[in-house]
Amino acid sequence: MTALKIALTGATGGIGSAMAQGFAQAGHSVVLLGRNSEALAALRDSLNQPERHQIVLADLSSAATITSLAAELATMGNIDVLINNAGVSDFGLVTDLPDDAIAHMLQVNLIAPILLCRALLPLLRASTNACIINIGSSFGSIGYAGFSAYCASKFGLRGFTEALQRELADQPIAVHYLAPRAVRTTMNSPAVVAMNKELGNSEDEVEIVAAAALQLLSQRRSCNRYLGWPEKFFVRLNALLPNVVANALKKQLPVIQRYAKQHRGASL
Ligand SMILES: NC(=O)c1ccc[n+]([C@@H]2O[C@H](COP(=O)([O-])OP(=O)(O)OC[C@H]3O[C@@H](n4cnc5c(N)ncnc54)[C@H](OP(=O)(O)O)[C@@H]3O)[C@@H](O)[C@H]2O)c1
Structure with a gap:
């Protein structure tokens, strides 16, 4: 496959x-965006052919920094993929979520990706292999207690992605x-890890997501990928028969409420 930036x-x-x-192992160049310069430098040094990768400091919690970030990326030459x-995910019942936690989740998970797509489209259009991958969640299709604002941000990202595809x-x-x-x-x-264990919810290793993203780079047709069984089945079932899923999830509610309280008590 062609080496991509x-x-x-x-x-x-x-x-x-x-x-x-x-991506580095597959021969692509990566512009590593993040907030911590030391962690970014350590990551770059650990990659295959470190000299091929670049670092850009970027805090996505404000619209203004996204505009200047796009301008900075434009000075770095072509970009094939965004x-x-x-x-960010802040676990808790909606009545326990502070205003700023809700706003922050929507900004980082939803508004920042929209602004970045808009800002980088002119650069992407110059590439013959242009591609955008938005990392959603099964919680972008299934509303789940304890994650209401996070679900809202990921439902929004899924809706934005579908509209952009069209x-x-x-x-x-x-x-x-x-x-x-x-x-x-x-x-x-x-608390979330313990809750998932008690509820029998599986956790994947990061490499599974990384392999799926690498595979998407060679897909020239826009597509949606859901990872993990039975979650990908529940995504479809929830779209068709939401009450069936709601009844199944109701049985989990006391456990979710207990861990949500424990989580917020520990972090307040
Ligand atoms: N882990 C899961 O169970 C799961 C499941 C489904 C989907 N996802 C999605 O997968 C993606 C990656 O999550 P992860 O599990 O790898 O989480 P993670 O290990 O916590 O990494 C999140 C990354 O987002 C960055 N970030 C957070 N706030 C930021 C800000 N204001 N500006 C710039 N960068 C910011 C963090 O940077 P810092 O290192 O500087 O904080 C970190 O690099 C997310 O979109 C998440 O919603 C995760």
């Missing part, structure tokens, strides 16, 4: 660093939506 947000996170490793991977249908830019189920990273607090 990939702008990757959230590069130093669990899934981001696994993607960076996989991967919106940075994300808006760019007459252009050679593939727009993909990649939705993992729970993944073993520090995004999930100890």
Whole structure:
């Protein structure tokens, strides 16, 4: 496959660093976007052919920094691929979520990817292998107690991706939506990990998501990928028969409420 230049947000996170490793190993160049310069430098040094990869400091929590980030990327030459991977998740019942936590999740998980897609489309249009991958979640299709604002952000990202796929249908830019189920990273607090264990929810390793993203790079047609069984089945069932899924999830509610309280009590 042609060597691509990939702008990757959230590069130093669990899934981001696994993607960076996989892309570098496959011969692609990665522009590593993140907030921590030391972690970015350590990641770059650990990649195959470190000199081929670049670092850009980027905090996605404000629209203004995204505008200047796009301008900075434009000075770095071509970009073939944008991967919106940075994300935050704040577990808790909606009545326990502070205003700023809700706004922050929507900004980083939804508004920042929209602004980045818009800002980078002119650069992507110059590539014959242009591609956008938005990292969603199975919670972008299934509303789940304890994750209401996070679900809202990922439902929004899925809707944005679908609309963008249709808006760019007459252009050679593939727009993909990649939705993992729970993944073993520090995004999930100890309370979430314990809750998933008690409920029998599986957690994937980061390499599974990284392999799926690598595979999407060679897909010229826009597509949506859901990872993990039975989650990908429940995504479809929830779209067709939401009450069936709601009844099944109701049985989990006392457990979710207990862990949500425990999580917020521990972090307040
Ligand atoms: N882990 C899961 O169970 C799971 C399941 C489904 C989907 N996902 C999605 O997968 C993606 C990656 O998550 P992960 O599990 O790898 O989480 P992670 O290890 O916590 O990494 C998240 C990344 O996002 C970055 N980030 C957070 N806030 C930012 C901001 N304001 N500006 C710039 N970057 C910011 C973090 O940067 P810092 O290192 O600077 O904080 C970090 O690199 C997210 O979109 C997440 O929603 C995760």
